[in-house]
Amino acid sequence: MVAGSRIPVIDLQDFPAQSPELVKACEEWGCFRIVNHGNILPASLMSEMKRVVGSLLDLPPEIKRRNTDVIAGSGYMAPSQINPLYEALGLYDMASYQAVDAFCTQLNASPSQRETIVRYAQAVHELIMDIGQKLAEGLGLAGVLFEGWPCQFRINKYNFTPETVGSSGVQIHTDSGFLTILQDDEGVGGLEVMGKSGSFVAVDPWPGTLLLNLGDMAAAWSNGRLCNVKHRVQCKEATTRLSIASFLLGPKEATVEPPPELVDSEHPQLYVPFTYEDYRKLRLSTKLQAGEALALVRTSNS
Numbered sequence: 676m677v678a679g680s681r682i683p684v685i686d687l688q689d690f691p692a693q694s695p696e697l698v699k700a701c702e703e704w705g706c707f708r709i710v711n712h713g714n715i716l717p718a719s720l721m722s723e724m725k726r727v728v729g730s731l732l733d734l735p736p737e738i739k740r741r742n743t744d745v746i747a748g749s750g751y752m753a754p755s756q757i758n759p760l761y762e763a764l765g766l767y768d769m770a771s772y773q774a775v776d777a778f779c780t781q782l783n784a785s786p787s788q789r790e791t792i793v794r795y796a797q798a799v800h801e802l803i804m805d806i807g808q809k810l811a812e813g814l815g816l817a818g819v820l821f822e823g824w825p826c827q828f829r830i831n832k833y834n835f836t837p838e839t840v841g842s843s844g845v846q847i848h849t850d851s852g853f854l855t856i857l858q859d860d861e862g863v864g865g866l867e868v869m870g871k872s873g874s875f876v877a878v879d880p881w882p883g884t885l886l887l888n889l890g891d892m893a894a895a896w897s898n899g900r901l902c903n904v905k906h907r908v909q910c911k912e913a914t915t916r917l918s919i920a921s922f923l924l925g926p927k928e929a930t931v932e933p934p935p936e937l938v939d940s941e942h943p944q945l946y947v948p949f950t951y952e953d954y955r956k957l958r959l960s961t962k963l964q965a966g967e968a969l970a971l972v973r974t975s976n977s
């Protein structure tokens with residue numbers, strides 16, 4: 676199946692039949708849409724969450740600033756010189772009830788907002804684990820591989836106006852983690868992903884579906900087999916744009932290493948073992964945001 680743009684579309688209710696398509700999408704694009712995920716994350720919860728996210732990001736700056744970092748870059752990000760139209764709130768470890776609860780308290784969430792956030796965090800976490808598992812199975816790997824990997828959660832707002840049409844919303848980057856579930860704005864476009872040819876492809880809004888991105892950890896963990904997709908957000912319309920991103924990062928303390936099945940004499944190990952935390956620090960200190968930092972952790976035989 677192919678969407679309006681050329682992003683692959685994966686039907687979650689059609690497994691294992693869709694397994695080869697899933698692997699192909701991850702190898703060729705590092706990006707795909709999923710449909711039919713309603714048994715885990717229904718469209719009604721997605722729209723409820725979208726409303727909550729809108730009100731949280733409308734809070735006064737002094738309240739948003741209470742959403743402090745747990746790991747570098749996990750809390751409130753105010754508009755900056757690099758991304759002046761963009762701001763975000765976030766939390767580290769969305770599988771932890773305490774972390775979700777602390778986030779809600781920082782932002783004075785009402786009981787009903789809190790209930791929505793808790794339900795959304797649980798559902799999206801279950802979904803990201805399910806998709807990770809399906810991908811591992813598609814690659815012929817057995818066993819639970821992503822259990823206990825922390826997830827980061829971020830809600831994004833783009834303050835687009837008539838004057839900003841044509842300018843950048845978020846600079847080109849890859850996600851640093853393994854797998855991202857993005858609930859992109861259901862009406863306002865602007866997200867673009869880089870295809871294999873190196874040109875950007877617009878990701879058109881498609882309400883009720885989700886976009887999946889693979890990040891730098893997926894490229895390293897798969898020994899270079901899976902693609903860490905470069906993407907950016909451009910201002911196309913003079914309207915506020917909201918999106919909700921959930922990132923499955925990497926192993927908590929262990930180093931990232933490819934499963935033995937993905938390494939052989941034809942595919943020598945490309946990256947030295949490193950922890951997600953060290954890699955995140957490397958990206959921040961070098962300001963290499965679009966996957967280039969992977970070149971700094973390559974083995975000498977690659």
Ligand SMILES: O=C(O)CCC(=O)C(=O)O
Nearest residue numbers: 831850859866908918920
């Ligand atoms: O807002 C979007 O559509 C993309 C956001 C994104 O790329 C991110 O949060 O890493």
Ligand SMILES: [Fe+2]
Nearest residue numbers: 848849850906
């Ligand atoms: Fe991203």
